[in-house]
Amino acid sequence: MADVTITRTGLPAEAGQVSSLQRLMRRKSTIAFIMTLPLLLVIFTLVAYPAFYSLHLATLNKSMVRFVGLGNFEFLFGRETFWLVVYQSCLFAVTAVIFKAIIGFTVAHFVHNIPSKGQRKWRGMLLVPWVIPPAMSTLAWLWLFDPSYSAFNWLLAHVGVAPVSWTGNTHWARFSVILVNIWVGAPFFMIMYLAALKSVPEQLYEASEIDGANWWQRIWYITLPMMRNIISITALFSLIVTFANFDIVRVLTGGGPLDSTHLFATWAFRVGIESGDIPLGACVSLFMVPILAVAATLILRDIGKRGNEA
Amino acid sequence: MADTALATGAPTRALKYGSIAKDRRWALRLSYFFLTLFAIFFLMPPIYMFITSLKTSAEISAETNPWWVFNPTLANYIELLTQDTYLIFFRNSAMVSVIVVTISMLISVFAAFALARMRFWGSTLLATGVFLTYLIPETLLFIPLFKMMAMVRDATGIELMNNWWTMIILYPTLTVPFCTWIMIGYFASIPKELDEAALIDGATWIQTLTKIFIPVALPGIIAATIFAFTVSWAQFLYPLAFTTSTDQLVLPVGIITTLIKGDVFNWGQIMTGALLGAAPPLIIYAFLMDYYIAGLTAGATKG
């Protein structure tokens, strides 16, 4: 409420100074505008404009010379691969986020449980997957999953299990892609939940202990309700990122086998850039919008809460 | 907010629950056990990268224990680090990241200050808009951007395709919104009395920002800087779609496109390249972990 302050300081001033006050006001908004101008430029030219431009692109034919209206969408709806991609993107995002949340919560809980002087070390180790650029770490997974040299299969062979074709058949390939995503994303949940756990007042646990609550009841009646906001924001945020994921699938499976691991982003890349069908690629990626919009609205509600508190 | 994450000293609960010490000990052992399991899961790929990076191609092809190095060699490291192309990737990545971080921080600190303190018409709406922008993934934008580059070329003759510096134009879209958002949060937590006093004393807005806000919000600035750096260093889609020549590639794309050579594979080198590529963020993280975590949880602890 900086402006209120200024008006207040200006109040006792004499009439002659009002104009200079107005000038100050004007100057303030001018300065503020100049300060935000670069931000606005970035957002409008490189985010907002392309976003709307892709709507336009989506209505053109392949060579981008003719307006075809909703023809591209019609064409997409008629293709089996498209519906496969819709199904996979949803399956991928929902499954990965659920497991990331569960693993993140569990790990955060364990870290929170141990004496505080050791926490930093564990937290440091457990956050490593999130720090490595995903394109790099996925290469390690790719090598771990290699059909001929898989180090996992080597271990499995020693306990008498037949080699798994990690990226080879539909189910395992989906499993692998989701696994890597969980591996990359779970530490983020862990760190968020840990921060939230620390903000739960200790007295609540003490009180419940006296009331004879067991650990499960403590989690269910104290921890989870106290963390509800963080859990939902983190999950929604992660849902967006996971849903729009590109790196992991691109490096690990390239969408195969039989397109069974393609997501919107990877398929749009294949169709739009690699097959030179830019309008169709734009159409494909536009299908991310409804889901993103829902998630964004929900996040926005929480952000609104934050705004009121701040 | 920084304090929450920076504070390592959570209350030691063992003392408080002295009466049920046995339970606690049991729970503690269980915690350590599971933490070890998770640590194995979380650290296995980077460790395996490291193991493989020390092997020769012959050892990788041999049917030996993949989890052990029998004849360790630094040949992969030496070969990569004396290879022009890899050093060019590294240089490109470093240049892009450093410049993008600088630009992002300049843009977002000023904008955040204006949005947090200099309330003006539409500023609240804009603040929300900034955050929403962050939620628009690059996977939605790369196709229109691809076409837009052709438009820019036709209109101005400036070739944006296949230039590493194009990344400097594009990456801020990924960093600026979130950095601004973090900084708005930090600035909002600074007591209003501070800047009010400064303004009454006749300080200009710029002075208020540089003399008061930036020093006080330094942890937040460091957090945002680290965030911007990691994002720029890791970005994969834009350079994959928009750069092609070997001398224009950044690390992630360079490693994946040049070290994996269709038919002939050299996994020792690929793993070395990936590990070295992951090194800068890992090193920064090792030294500034607390700021990093503060940045990550910036939105959360407020909520």
Add this chain to the structure above:
Amino acid sequence: MSKRASKLSRRRFIANTALASTALIAAPYVRGANAAGKLSIGFWDHWVPGANDATKQLATEWAAKEKVDIQIDHITSQANKLRLTASAEAQAGAGHDILHFGSWWVNEMADKLEPVDDVMAALIKLNGAVNPTVRYLGQKDGKWMAVPATTGSQIKGPCSRIDLMKQHAGIDVQAMYPAGGPPKADNWTLETFLKAAEACHKGGHPFGIGLGVTADSSDTIGALFHAFGAALVDAKGNITAKSDPVRQSLDYYKQLMAFLPQDVSAWDDATNNKWLVAGKGAMIMNPPSAWAVAKRDAPKVAEQLWTHGFPSGPKGRFAPFTPTFWATWKFSKNKPAAKSLLAYLSQPAAVEKMVAASNGFDLPSFANMTELKTWAEEGPPKGTLYHYPNPHNHQILSVAATPAPHAIAVQIYTHGLMCKLAVRHFQGEAMEKTLDYAVKELEGYMRT
């Protein structure tokens, strides 16, 4: 045989005329026009270590002679880099003066390319004819738009393990394809192949034939489709997926896939190589790069490898051939120099140098260039590459998805459509349902 005789005489002809022709072809373009100037070249970044040096040396040699400033890039084809470079340059109307083109791109970007009929006419006279596949890919409306490149062109025939094929399938590949002599492969048919695949599968060393979406997979299945006379789209652009040869091919694959590793539908161009080098399989379909890697990393495996011809089917013996090209853009500022270099790079001496530098991997497209020293002598085992360049015209060199029009064929090829059909059918989808899917996809490829 008369064929051999004529070949010999042609070879003698080369020896006599090689020097003269160099001058003949190279001279008029440059010396007559502006001798100096600049030229930038984007060569393919070769997989075989050291092979880039050959192209670099040749271009430098030429430049020194013609007093042209050259700039050489070696661009990788991995992750479509080379392909994206080509389309970016085509769109921009600026870029390298000479660029390496993948098999299919010449036709796609033909309107941006400088015709090279003159260069090709001279080269064919010098080096012998080129087969219809090279013409299909390198010509547009009867005009040569590019010169077939020696580097990167390949025949992806079988590369077999001598020991394992003997042990499991009772087939002596060296006897069938003896080094230095014509093949004795009349019994090497698709039925024999299937039996061998079954035997090797039983013996624990299945054939490693990918059915993914990358080039190796498409090439193999493309040749087998041809062996049945199957085409998804005919030369006029009509969809012919619902035809008996296609059904036969898919049924054949259904039987074959039962004897392949389980995860072949996810294989890429490197997986089959690793499969062979790791000693897991008895055969893959690949140019000699797998053998070269084995020589480096697993010499014991390399000693047992033998590159040979494809099995024959009802409609003949087809082998997948993917010639690549060098071309110059219409917008190039120094076309005479570019053409001169294009000619220079296909002189017999230059070709021989590239083949040697790539350990026999590179493959000239000209009829008289199939019996170079490198292939006869590379080893161990000595002669392992003798049959790689198809020296006895034993098999028809074809490229997958022909005779469909280029714009459709390239999509069938790059989307791995034939592989997808084979996998779907193998996984139990009814034949007609698979073919329905094929028709739907093909209609998509015909979008304009």
